[in-house]
Amino acid sequence: MIRLQVKSILDDCFLQGVSEGIWSDTGKGRYTVELPKHEGQGDFSSNIGLVLAGIEKKNPREIAEKIVKKLALKTELFEKVEVAGPGFVNFFINSDVWRQLIPVVVEKGTDFGRSAVGNNRKVMVEFVSANPTGPLSIGHGRQAILGDSIARLLETTGHEVFREYYYNDAGRQMRVLGESTRARYLELLGEKNEFPEDGYQGQYIIDISQSLIDEKGDALKDYRDVTVFKEQAEKHIFKDISATLKRMGIIFDNYFNERSLYEDGHIDDVVCKLRDKGYVYEKDNAVWFKTTEFGHEQDRVIIKSSGEPTYRLPDIAYHREKFRRDFDWLIDIFGSDHIATVPDVMAGVEALGYDPAKVTVVLHQFVTLTRDGKQVKMSTRKANFVTVDELVDVVGVDALRFFFMMRKADSQMEFDLDLATRKSQENPVYYVQYGHARLCSILRQAAEKGISKRPFENIDSSLIQEPEELNLLKAMSTFPTVIENAALELAPHKVIFYLIELAGQFHSYYNKHKVLTDNVPLSEARLCLIDALRIVVKNGLDIIGLTAPEKM
């Protein structure tokens, strides 16, 4: 907030220098205003001297001096502006500017941090998209939480967000699922049979088979067609998946079934359109898509010689449907195993006349599981995975969300269930939540002691003067920018790190200074700060889907 004001004042000075002929306008937009890393370098700092000196071939400090001279006349925002180091301009902001943040935050309340930068752009976030072959595992959990927090951030910044889950309940995987279910069904009935070699081995299949017996007895034992088994499995698994997601606070606006692309003729239509445009040809009895026309190394098969489409074709058709539904921005959250499909889909989208620049793919790295110190290759089929439900049981929703949001998407994560269980108490989510609980506690105590929460105009705000207090205000002032950046960069971890930092500053302050004392005016002033801070922490937790307990 304040940074932008400083930047715009600096821009004015720069332009003034241009019109006076001191320097050219080449440097326009090249210099920055940033938060310095070290103490004593001001509240903000600009590299303008160094940048302009490079362009004009002049001494950076001299240029910085000229800027400072112009700035001095400009505004009461600054307490001091000085040249430092090799040619930086450091800005020291008047303390009162920081204090004025308090009434702003209090007035905006839950809206502080929200913004309209999204301009109501329609965004679809596609995530999870797991086929119903088993419970959600850790990897899905990461994706679910990543996608959901991105969606939340976009909503907070004025985007119109639509969450979609894309799934496929046809094909080989599902046939195997049906066969596995039938095999277990017969097993439970004591019938002789063989479990499919590549069948799904999890306990959940047995449970599903049992449910069939409960409902229908042995009426299905002579069914050769696996459809009924498949459908039962799908129904149960999907119910579990939605329950798991809901438990984590994740709700979808739509589940999109890949099969509808066939039923509604979109698959055939896409092939026709591509053929009309000359991007498709036949060879070796298969249908090929000329991805080489889009700079790829080789063409790709979209319909196998058996007549079945490869996964690329429905993926392309699906993306066309997304475009046709008039979204301005399409965000796909994929695991890194989908890297290879992305360029093909993009080529397809482009070939059909849509703009691939409207698609952003967030790829997240895998979560590897270690058990007894050894890495386990997770597989739904072999059922050697850890489910999201198990994790939630053990660590709770908040800790799990925090854990997954802490890391940026493209970092690999190692997950050790034993360690997670043991360490869940150390999860930094509690550090932030405890901060919130403490803030609430102060407000409660104040009420009990009869120290009233007065409006900002009625307190002596100059009493808010400790460096820790001003630093808290400075940190609070960046909150809207943090949210905005995290949203536009699709990087929820930035909010997490911000909250940890802010909570840390508060905990320090709490241990050093007392808010409620016999000094009533001072207590009242500090209480205003505490109230505003509580709002920021609460909003931060809310925005990324975490609870903000008032007591712990």
Added chain:
RNA sequence: GCGCUCGUAGCUCAGCUGGAUAGAGCAACGGACUUCUAAUCCGUAGGUCGCAGGUUCGAAUCCUGCCGGGCGUACCA
């Protein structure tokens, strides 16, 4: 082989659209509870930012090469 991606403290990770002295948590060590919640705080220690070049006033950050991990590289999804 090729493509994408990662490599920062003992461990887990921030920082990466170039800026001044590279940060946090955990683990280690030493301190602070008759005081608004000690799920907290304060301090100490810990680094060739994978390696080597290059670009420039300035590189953890950009470029090139190499080394090492992950994921791909199907008429599997």
